[in-house]
Amino acid sequence: MKNLKPVAELSRDEAEKELARLARLLKRANTAYYVSDQPVMSDAEYDRLKQRNLAIETRFPDLKRPDSPSNLVGAPPSSAFAKVVHKVPMLSLEDIFDDASVYEFDESVRKFLGLSAEDAIDYSSEPKIDGLSLSLLYENGKLVQGATRGDGKVGEDVTANALTIRDIPHHLKPIDGHLPELIEVRGECYMAHSDFFALNERQKQRGEKPFANPRNAAAGSLRQLDPAITAERNLRFFAYAWGAHSEPVADTQIQALRRFAAMGFKVNILSELCHTPDDLVHEFHKIEDMRATLNYDIDGVVFKVNSIALQHRLGYRSTTPRWAIARKFSPVEAWTWLRKIDIQVGRTGALSPVARLQPVTIGGVVVSNATLHNEDYIAGRDSRGNPIRDGRDIREGDWVKVYRAGDVIPKIADVDLSKRPPGSEPYKFPDHCPVCGALAVREPGSSVRRCTGGLSCPAQAIERLIHFVSRPAFDIVGLGARQIEQFYVLSWIEEPADIFTLEARDRAGKKAKSDPEQMLEKLTGTDPEKARERLASALGLERFDTDKVAERFESLSKTPLAQMFGWGETSARNLFQAIRARRRIALDRLIFSLGIRHVGQVAATMLARSFHNWSAFYETMTTATPGEGAQWDSLVAIDGVGPVMAEALVLAFQQEKERALIDRLVAQLEEITEVSAPAPVDSPIAGKTIVFTGTLQHMTRAEAKARAEALGAKVSNSISSKTDLLVAGEGGGSKRGKAEKLGVRTVDEAGWLDLIGGV
Ligand code: IVH
DSSP: OOOOOOGGGOOHHHHHHHHHHHHHHHHHHHIIIIISSOOSSOHHHHHHHHHHHHHHHHHSGGGOOTTOGGGSTTSSGGGSSOEEEOSSOOOOOOEEOSHHHHHHHHHHHHHHHTOOTTSOOOEEEEEEEOSEEEEEEEETTEEEEEEEOTTSSEEEBOHHHHTTOTTSOSBOOOBTTBOOSEEEEEEEEEOOHHHHHHHHHHHHHTTOOOOSSHHHHHHHHHSOSSHHHHHHHTOEEEEEEEEEESSOOOSBHHHHHHHHHHHTOOOOTTOEEESSHHHHHHHHHHHHHHGGGSSSOEEEEEEEESBHHHHHHHOBOSSSBTTEEEEEOOTTEEEEEEEEEEEEEOTTOBEEEEEEEEEEEETTEEEEEEEOOSHHHHHTBOTTSOBSGGGOOOOTTOEEEEEOOTTSOOEEEEEOGGGOOTTOOOOOOOSBOTTTOOBEEEOTTOSOEEESOGGGSHHHHHHHHHHHHSTTTTOOTTOOHHHHHHHHHTTSOSSHHHHHHHHHHHHHTOOOSSOHHHHHHHHOSSOHHHHHHHHHHHTTOSSOOHHHHHHHHHHHHHSOGGGSTTOOHHHHHHHHHHHHHTTEEEHHHHHHHTOOTTOOHHHHHHHHHHHOSHHHHHHHHHHOBTTBHHHHHHHHTSTTOOHHHHHHHHHHHHSHHHHHHHHHHHHHOSEEEOOOOOOOOOSTTTTOEEEEESBOSSSOHHHHHHHHHHTTOEEESSOOTTOOEEEEOBTOOHHHHHHHHHTOEEEOHHHHHHHHTOO
16 A cells, blocks of 8 residues: 555645545445455555544544545444354364374374273264354343354354344244253354355346355355345355353254254254264265265365263363364365366367366365366377376266366366266267367367368457457457457457447448348357357347347447447447557557467567568568578577467468458558567566466566566576576476476576565
8 A cells, every 4th residue: 555645734635535535445345345245455454544534534624525434334344243252162173184184083082082992982974064153142042142253252243134044043942842041052154056156146137246155155145234135145054063051952962963953953964973983084075975966065074072071071272172173175176067068169269178067166266167178188198199097088977076276277187987977978079160160170299179260260250359359469448358249249340450440330320241141150150059049149139039130130230339238428439439549559469469379479579579560570471481481581580489480470471361351450550660679678687588487476477577578588488498597486397397407597486586686
């Protein structure tokens, strides 16, 4: 946070502006905290801003706004709910992550109690519900208070909200005609998957941010100042423990669960009595296998010594009981059903198989899609034909292991053949593009199958347009993936040049470049039904109906963008202005925007610097012959340009359709500006070629790259003999080995920070 001017030094004008800014900021922070449960600032920051607001108001009382944050309910967020001091603290559990630790847990219990391996100890096994714990105080059978866990000692009073949860009885049922004077029933408040998906659907429709996972959604819904909102969210509750009590609850954990059920609570039916640590391990794996089929999230299995008398003897460490343990699932893996394999077609025509999964939460994120890489991977072999996964193939309907780490796309890591449904068939990878129907072929030595439809394939055309308008390319704000898809299907924008003629066509009342039949034909790959759906959806129709489609297509083409649903005067004006501004473009952006295979941002910059202007570049691209002549030689001599990239470039410019498309685009541009070579910099990395791998703690990859370039270095993505330095953060894998083999100097993050003079 930047340093703010002392309040005493603010002018009246400045004060007024700042009060407006603070009102906006604090209101947003409040909504984020209370309504979406997705805080945008720390409590300390919130307090600081609030105090500053008050100080300014005290100095200029007449500037206090009607919507002043000083009037906001609840003062700092943490005091929005009344505090509840737990009579018995709400503890957490020690986590373990493997089977061996289950046996160690059993041993430690026996050792503490002085029991031998022969002495019987029973345990309960219960799914560990991934929600938030809630403590419910009943006096003479009547619910009088509901409290969150908070820090374990002090929680928040959420009684009004707890009363709206259907699974929570307002009055306990007496057992044998008897009700305890006081009992505090504890358990997990959670949101079922079906309710979570429905809630996120509503959030999206209202233009609000969806929740990342059911746990966040449950927390956000319980900690609502308005209980009516909690009620609408349909939270649920499982009872599994207790706090303060006026009389013994039960002799064993399993008996306690039965009593809770008799009192009117929901208890988890997957809870079991176990006699040995082998039983516990068996239970864990049984529950792990069921995980993806449950309608709620679990993140492990809890084991508790069954006898309450033994629990008392075992007692507690500072924050966890000795008598219980949580065997957690691996935070990066989960097993689930592979429902369907879909094929996506990318910018360069590559057919990528995507696994549609039974949604499963891995490391706090709901995963419903994962990559299957390519057809060899599905078939159980690598690109050289050697078996992977011992040759096990992957089929629709299989039980698969999904792996997710960080923000990378989740992968299917393995398959369990014992759960394969009878009669399943090996997956047949399509040999035609599912989007345009053109033949899809494999190049020799590659595992990737590519659509040969080129620019007449809508998938490739759309992906290339999305690339064209993206930030490092033409950077056209207001034209994102959604708009591109719609404008393409309406045949308003089919290639980059169309972007620049859109405004004129909009004014003339005829935006469409073709008619609906032509578009339908284009969209019909191997699935005509899907093509019809796609056209209907771009037109905002619920169903496909030939007459309606033609009519709507025509009328939308006439309607000015400014009057279309989702647009308006301002957004249409801004879009056209953003497009106009890009008629002047830098050469490196133009080269990158063409989306030619292998030509990334770095290569585009190198090419632009070396050719200086478009005509020189164009001349070489359209006349060079791969593998021969002075032009080819000078092209591959450019730093960062190898023969593979050079060939891709030359081929693109020498295919008639491609070249015509580029010519039409360039005809729309007013000026292509030169990219000057950077002034020589005096730094230890100036002129060096650097590769980054792994994760850096002190800066993002993008920041590291920018720093390196600012200091005169070149950043490349792959290691070669031209590399001078490898900066290896945490977890960098294969690149380290390669660098070592090639004798490339490698430094860790500390070494990197040294070179660039610190963060
Ligand atoms: S027993 C003193 N049983 O896990 C032990 N906890 O990491 C109290 N949880 O805060 C907890 N299912 O929110 C227990 N069957 C279960 C549970 C469970 C989920 C949660 C609970 C607790 C956390 C501990």
